[in-house]
Each structure stands twice: as C-alpha cells, then as structure tokens.
Amino acid sequence: MSKREPGVLIGARRSSPLVVSHGEGEQYLGRRHALLPLTRRFSYLQEGDLVEIREDSVQVFDADDHAVERDIKESSFNLDAVERGEYRHYMLKEIHEQPQAIADTLEGRIAGNHILTQMLGVDAQALLEGTRAVHIVACGTSLHAGLVARYWIESLAGVPCTAEIASEYRYREPVVSEDTLFVTISQSGETADTLAALKLAGERGYRGRLAICNVPESSIVRESDLVLMTRAGPEIGVASTKAFTTQLTALALFALELARVRGLDKDRYAAHVAELESLPGLVAEALKLEPEIAELAKAFVPKEHALFLGRGTHYPVAMEGALKLKEISYIHAEAYAAGELKHGPLALVDANMPVVAVAPNDHLLDKLKSNLEEVHARGGELYVFVDRTVRHGMDRGHVIELPPAGPIAAPVLFSVPLQLLSYHVAVMRGTDVDQPRNLAKSVTVE
Numbered sequence: 001m002s003k004r005e006p007g008v009l010i011g012a013r014r015s016s017p018l019v020v021s022h023g024e025g026e027q028y029l030g031r032r033h034a035l036l037p038l039t040r041r042f043s044y045l046q047e048g049d050l051v052e053i054r055e056d057s058v059q060v061f062d063a064d065d066h067a068v069e070r071d072i073k074e075s076s077f078n079l080d081a082v083e084r085g086e087y088r089h090y091m092l093k094e095i096h097e098q099p100q101a102i103a104d105t106l107e108g109r110i111a112g113n114h115i116l117t118q119m120l121g122v123d124a125q126a127l128l129e130g131t132r133a134v135h136i137v138a139c140g141t142s143l144h145a146g147l148v149a150r151y152w153i154e155s156l157a158g159v160p161c162t163a164e165i166a167s168e169y170r171y172r173e174p175v176v177s178e179d180t181l182f183v184t185i186s187q188s189g190e191t192a193d194t195l196a197a198l199k200l201a202g203e204r205g206y207r208g209r210l211a212i213c214n215v216p217e218s219s220i221v222r223e224s225d226l227v228l229m230t231r232a233g234p235e236i237g238v239a240s241t242k243a244f245t246t247q248l249t250a251l252a253l254f255a256l257e258l259a260r261v262r263g264l265d266k267d268r269y270a271a272h273v274a275e276l277e278s279l280p281g282l283v284a285e286a287l288k289l290e291p292e293i294a295e296l297a298k299a300f301v302p303k304e305h306a307l308f309l310g311r312g313t314h315y316p317v318a319m320e321g322a323l324k325l326k327e328i329s330y331i332h333a334e335a336y337a338a339g340e341l342k343h344g345p346l347a348l349v350d351a352n353m354p355v356v357a358v359a360p361n362d363h364l365l366d367k368l369k370s371n372l373e374e375v376h377a378r379g380g381e382l383y384v385f386v387d388r389t390v391r392h393g394m395d396r397g398h399v400i401e402l403p404p405a406g407p408i409a410a411p412v413l414f415s416v417p418l419q420l421l422s423y424h425v426a427v428m429r430g431t432d433v434d435q436p437r438n439l440a441k442s443v444t445v446e
Contacts, residue, residue: 008054020051105250106280110273119228125261128262134160230250308357310368312363316411322334338372350380
C-alpha cells in the first residue's frame with residue numbers, strides 16, 4: 001500500500017496461498033477461509049503472480065510480467081462452515097462434523113456396490129491397470145493417512161507401496177521402479193515440502209501423479225495428473241481432524257479401485273465397499289462416547305509423557321493419536337508398534353506413564369493382548385480403545401468399547417476417540433486448542 005495511491009492494493013504470491021475475493025464494488029486479498037464472510041467469489045493466484053486491486057477492478061500479471069486472466073470461482077462453502085456455532089472450539093466442531101464430511105467424501109463415488117473409477121478422471125482406468133507400484137509422499141497427519149493406505153494397497157491390490165516424509169524425499173535420490181504411481185496427500189494443497197516433492201516427481205519417470213487434497217485450485221491439485229478431492233470443508237483448527245479421516249476415506253476408495261482393476265475377489269471387494277458406506281454411521285456412534293472419554297482425560301492432565309501403541313494399520317493411527325496429544329496439550333507423546341516394546345520403550349513404562357492402545361478385532365489382536373500384558377506387568381497405566389466384540393480378556397486398566405468395524409473402517413473409527421481424548425486433555429490443561437503455540441495450519445515454507 002502507498003499513501004500516494006490510497007485506492008490501490010498490490011499483492012504478490014510467493015509460496016503462501018493468496019486469493020482475490022470479489023465483492024460488490026469491493027475487492028480483497030487474503031486467504032480464502034478468512035474472506036468467506038465477505039464473499040464466495042474467488043480468483044486463485046498462481047505462483048509468481050502480481051496483482052493490483054482497486055475498488056472496482058483487478059489486474060493480474062504472471063511471473064513473466066504478462067497480463068493474465070485468473071478465472072473467478074464460486075466457493076461451495078457457506079458462512080456456517082467457518083463459524084464455531086454452539087461449539088467452544090473449532091476443533092471440537094470439526095470432530096463432530098466428521099460423519100457428514102465422510103459422507104460428502106463418499107457421495108457420488110459409489111453406485112450399485114461399486115466405486116466409480118471416473119472419480120479419479122477420464123484416464124484413470126488405463127493408468128490404474130498399468131500401475132505396478134505406489135509411492136506416497138506427505139507430511140505430518142497426511143503422512144499418517146498414507147501409512148495406513150500402504151497396508152491397504154499392498155494387502156488388497158497386491159502391489160508394493162512405500163510412504164515417506166516429503167522433506168526427506170526431496171533431498172534424496174530415489175530409485176523409481178517402472179510404472180510407479182506417485183501419490184501426494186495434503187489438506188491445504190500448498191504444503192511446501194509436498195509441493196516441491198511433487199514437482200521433482202515430474203522429472204523422475206513416474207507413471208502418473210495423483211493428489212489427495214481438500215482445496216480445489218490449490219497448487220498441488222493444479223500440478224497433478226489425477227485428483228481425488230476429500231471434500232472435508234474448511235478446517236480452521238490447526239490440529240487436523242476431519243481432514244485426516246476424509247483423507248483415509250479417499251485413500252480407501254483409491255486402494256479398493258486399484259485392487260478391483262488388479263483382480264480383487266468380487267465378494268471381498270463388495271464387502272469392503274459396504275464397510276465404506278457404513279463409515280458415517282460408525283463415526284457418529286463413536287462420537288457418543290465423548291462424555292466417557294472426557295472423564296478419562298482427567299487422568300492425563302498432570303502427566304508430561306504418554307505412550308501410544310498399535311499394530312498393523314493401527315500403528316499409524318497410534319502415531320496420529322500421539323501427534324494430536326502433543327500438538328494441543330503439549331504433553332510429550334510417542335507412538336510405537338506394540339511389537340517393539342521390548343526393543344526399548346518398555347524401559348519407560350511405570351505407574352506414571354499412561355499407555356494408550358487401539359485394539360480392533362483383527363488378526364493381530366492376540367499379539368496386542370500379549371503386549372498389553374507386558375505393560376501391565378511393569379505397572380503401566382493402560383487406556384485401551386477396543387472393539388466391543390472382543391472385550392473379553394481386555395480387563396486391564398481403563399477400557400472404552402467401540403462398535404465393531406472391518407479392516408477398512410476400523411482405522412477411521414479408532415481415530416475419533418483419540419481426537420476427543422486429546423481435545424479434552426488440552427481443554428483441561430488450559431492450552432490454546434485451535435491455535436497451539438509455534439504451529440501454523442498450512443506449512444507453506446520449508
């Protein structure tokens with residue numbers, strides 16, 4: 001801005017997202033969610049764009065100083081989506097929005113017990129038929145979603161899958177096997193390390209690049225060959241909740257579709273699709289446990305450390321639970337694959353160390369029970385979230401029962417009580433739940 005031209009505002013986009021918001025006789029620059037109360041009409045600036053806005057005009061120049069037009073898009077989000085309403089915090093509101101957000105992610109993508117391949121784009125069928133490996137790259141919570149998907153992709157589709165941190169990928173020299181599909185996961189679509197990894201992938205001979213994202217017109221979406229939107233709606237709280245569970249839902253759709261084109265048994269495929277369709281109801285049922293979980297949270301308030309345990313697909317779920325607790329309550333929390341207890345973490349276990357475990361009804365349940373017995377024998381205080389059909393034998397410590405769920409639905413379902421636990425611990429400790437210290441919602445710098 002300049003005092004010499006008070007009616008002119010100049011903006012430039014470099015790394016961080018920037019949009020022009022178009023009103024009636026007024027224009028704004030900023031982030032989309034912040035501007036939703038003013039208008040739902042936006043122009044998304046591209047990297048390197050320079051924009052001059054006046055009361056009644058907008059002029060955009062690209063990185064080469066050429067005048068360009070940036071289309072005006074109508075946002076589907078309404079004002080209610082960015083207001084807290086009856087909830088004390090955005091995070092709690094977003095936790096309770098998950099049944100609807102998951103339903104939105106599934107809407108129009110399943111018909112007649114089949115997933116619609118065209119959800120990924122017109123060329124998806126041919127691309128998936130030729131895919132021989134999958135490489136997932138993401139950061140933070142999105143990486144945890146990718147780690148869950150790795151199990152699904154390998155067990156259902158029978159193709160090798162790796163998942164790694166974007167900030168590590170971009171500084172190494174990966175060996176890319178033939179016909180590998182590159183997958184990025186990002187809530188904002190502007191995560192700096194993930195975007196840089198995506199650009200590098202374009203030079204490394206991948207079969208194609210698929211983005212799992214929540215923000216249309218974001219940089220990662222524009223850069224990718226295929227896109228699967230999560231449709232979570234605006235997520236204001238820094239600690240991701242509904243963005244995570246909708247990412248899992250979208251990844252499950254992708255994993256099942258990849259498995260179908262590679263010959264997954266029809267009955268097994270149909271059973272897993274039915275699982276997905278049951279997810280909104282299962283999550284709604286889990287949310288009813290909030291009073292019980294809030295009571296449990298009281299025990300964590302004076303603690304400074306916590307251990308989270310899981311096996312198989314629920315090891316990344318435990319990682320996400322630990323991340324949530326450390327992000328918003330500032331309790332140091334670590335997650336381990338339960339089978340690793342004797343390789344070091346067991347030394348930390350005593351009466352002052354709360355140990356949280358996720359116990360779905362799967363083929364690793366008996367192994368997990370044995371691991372929990374080891375914790376109990378060392379005096380550890382156990383907090384176990386368990387499938388209620390296998391409650392027998394889970395009488396150590398504090399137990400909360402969840403509705404039964406299959407291998408696709410369970411990681412999504414078991415994430416919800418861990419979110420609620422972290423939220424209520426943070427509230428009781430008096431931290432800033434929606435804006436935890438030192439963190440930002442979208443990490444747009446390296």
